[in-house]
Amino acid sequence: xxxxxxxxxxxxxPAGAVFWPRYAMLIVADxxxxxxxxxxxxxxxxxxxxxxxxxxxxxxLIARRRPDTVVSLGDGFHERRSGGELTPGxxxxxxxxxxxxxxxxxxxxHDPVVPLALGGAVVAELEVGGLLLRQTPTGxxxxxxxxxxxxxxxxxxxxxxxxxxxxxxxxxxxxxALGSFTGGLNVLDPAIHRFxxxxxxxxxxxxxxxxRFPHHVLSAEPDAQSHRIAW
Numbered sequence: 001x002x003x004x005x006x007x008x009x010x011x012x013x014p015a016g017a018v019f020w021p022r023y024a025m026l027i028v029a030d031x032x033x034x035x036x037x038x039x040x041x042x043x044x045x046x047x048x049x050x051x052x053x054x055x056x057x058x059x060x061l062i063a064r065r066r067p068d069t070v071v072s073l074g075d076g077f078h079e080r081r082s083g084g085e086l087t088p089g090x091x092x093x094x095x096x097x098x099x100x101x102x103x104x105x106x107x108x109x110h111d112p113v114v115p116l117a118l119g120g121a122v123v124a125e126l127e128v129g130g131l132l133l134r135q136t137p138t139g140x141x142x143x144x145x146x147x148x149x150x151x152x153x154x155x156x157x158x159x160x161x162x163x164x165x166x167x168x169x170x171x172x173x174x175x176x177a178l179g180s181f182t183g184g185l186n187v188l189d190p191a192i193h194r195f196x197x198x199x200x201x202x203x204x205x206x207x208x209x210x211x212r213f214p215h216h217v218l219s220a221e222p223d224a225q226s227h228r229i230a231w
Contacts, residue, residue, distance in 0.1 A: 001203060001209065005173055008022065014207065026061060026070045027070075028072055028175070032077070055094060058178065070098075071104045074106045074135025075179075076111055105118075106135055109147075137174065140171075149182055151184030160219075163205055165202045176205065188215065188218055199215055199216070
């Protein structure tokens, strides 16, 4: 699905990434690599496969979109030390991606420092085509952001759905988290809704396409089990 923002055209990918054709740029948010390892160090043992799954999703996106540039909008790693905790196999897979194209790590609250050994440039925010790519929304016009892990809840005649989504109005675009084990926040929660004072649309992720809904048809009820729309 295409989205127009400040005179620019973007393609919303059902995997939860944005492709910017003008710059052949793939934009992702909130990979949270090594979140499982971070929990394990604190005694909460999650299945140790989240980084494998996240990198697999990212590799598939790159193979399909063939970008010249990849931008990670903050929290690429779950902790400051996570970049150094990657297994050799994960490290090599990630470095293979950063070597083959321009790569930009936007720093986030979880990863204010990104190891230079991983490759790519590290910036606090990035200005491209008159738009600002940053981790956290500020309420300013023309920003593409992550951080808030948006999800939407929708009631249909047959079932109640809760799934990851994009959120956008005329001034900003909020990306869902791409990483495994990331969870999500209902787009109608005040922490998200306050950035869209004039209303917005949620773009729910389906198996093969993205579905657009105005915010007023969504449900603010607590999220239940997540689903991907397969209509």
